[in-house]
């Protein structure tokens with residue numbers, strides 16, 4: 001990340017000069033990166049703050065459904081792996097909050113936006129995790145969807161976001177494999193274990209497909225974000241990629257994807273799949289999912305419980321700064 005401090009939005013003209021606008025367009029057209037020191041249109045900055053902060057919130061809220069199983073993982077090995085994964089998600093949140101901060105928003109404001117509902121987080125984390133197989137489904141389906149969505153974001157036009165995504169994607173690959181392996185082991189187990197794996201995939205499949213966002217015709221942000229090369233593919237294109245990736249993997253697992261309309265389409269060179277229940281998606285976004293209230297309340301409590309850590313860190317930083325001044 002650049003050492004140059006980003007100027008706050010209000011310190012820069014939202015319109016920009018002709019030269020500034022031309023330079024911004026040149027960098028985007030040439031597939032080069034916009035850095036925090038560069039002039040950028042206000043709408044580009046706002047879109048990035050929206051997407052990156054929502055992404056960061058998703059990583060942090062996303063620790064909860066899996067954190068739920070750390071004390072109940074079926075073996076020491078599984079517990080260690082799950083703990084490492086949940087810690088990784090915390091790290092991803094931190095990279096992303098830092099990337100958002102380079103755009104001139106502070107952490108406390110982002111936190112306020114999350115707990116007041118002004119900022120969203122991924123719909124998927126409002127579903128509950130009643131069985132151990134859900135750890136497999138989250139890894140295989142949720143992290144799998146995250147990889148499909150996020151690998152193109154490594155090429156996002158905003159430097160700090162693209163660089164954060166490069167690190168994150170490396171870890172997401174491990175996450176997806178560990179989920180796949182949990183399900184594989186269950187599918188090689190007893191009838192009850194196989195049934196648990198299948199039942200879990202039945203619940204997670206459609207919500208995972210909805211992670212990519214609404215259909216393209218109902219996606220107000222996609223076109224502009226693609227023109228700015230923040231998003232590289234549309235929501236529907238990425239969803240299709242995901243289904244194409246899942247079908248052969250489901251065959252290896254011996255799991256049935258819960259959609260009778262999945263069928264190879266020779267002409268398109270893709271799998272067809274059935275419609276999704278978008279009413280459910282919008283209900284979850286409106287705060288009426290299985291676990292919205294619990295997720296936000298827990299996040300709030302964790303923030304309050306952590307106040308003493310932030311105070312101690314600030315006191316330590318102040319003491320170090322005073323020491324530097326004195327020497």
Ligand code: FAQ
Pocket residue numbers: 050051054055056058059062063089120121122123124138142143146149210211212213214218219220221222225231235285
């Ligand atoms: N959930 O116009 P679009 C992970 C909102 S991380 C909630 O299409 P856009 C790792 C959208 O914000 C998962 N809201 O929007 C992990 C917008 O509302 P707004 C998170 C959603 O931005 C694994 C409105 O609908 N990943 O899983 C959702 O162009 C395991 C209209 O939508 C990211 O955030 C949704 N699913 O495209 C962690 C990736 N979809 O803001 C822990 C980065 C849409 O105008 C454990 N983000 N909305 O009020 C993106 O790629 C994009 O922001 C999309 C949405 C694709 C999510």
